[in-house]
Amino acid sequence: MRVEGWHVMLFLATLLAVAAVIVAVTLVVLWTVRRVRIAAANPPDSATAKPRSATGGPDCGVIAVGHGRRRVRLHDIPYFGRPVRLPWAKRVWRCPDQGCPRMTFAEEHALAGPRAKPTARAVNWATDALQHFDT
Numbered sequence: 001m002r003v004e005g006w007h008v009m010l011f012l013a014t015l016l017a018v019a020a021v022i023v024a025v026t027l028v029v030l031w032t033v034r035r036v037r038i039a040a041a042n043p044p045d046s047a048t049a050k051p052r053s054a055t056g057g058p059d060c061g062v063i064a065v066g067h068g069r070r071r072v073r074l075h076d077i078p079y080f081g082r083p084v085r086l087p088w089a090k091r092v093w094r095c096p097d098q099g100c101p102r103m104t105f106a107e108e109h110a111l112a113g114p115r116a117k118p119t120a121r122a123v124n125w126a127t128d129a130l131q132h133f134d135t
């Protein structure tokens with residue numbers, strides 16, 4: 001088989017088209033799964049959480065010691081029609097009192113209750129949408 005000039009041009013055009021499709025698909029995927037992260041200047045624990053050094057157990061009041069962090073991904077209200085996830089490194093404390101009924105406890109925030117996946121405003125947004133757009 002003889003390779004002619006237009007064969008090379010056709011091959012290069014096909015290669016260019018495939019590369020363009022790959023770039024377009026990558027951009028669409030990145031655009032649709034873009035996440036909004038909490039800015040470091042305003043983490044959720046800075047608004048209402050107690051200072052680290054003076055956190056007492058909720059049951060006994062004994063000053064607790066740090067026990068690491070638990071990563072939580074909260075579902076928040078959509079932002080310009082796109083889903084929003086809020087990553088939160090929730091602080092966990094351990095009570096040093098041996099007789100304490102609660103061995104560990106986690107940081108709480110007004111935006112998300114204990115073990116909550118959607119934020120409080122996402123729940124309000126969803127119930128509001130159900131009330132107004134229910135058919």
Ligand SMILES: [Zn+2]
Pocket residue numbers: 057058059060061062095096097100101102
């Ligand atoms: Zn305790």
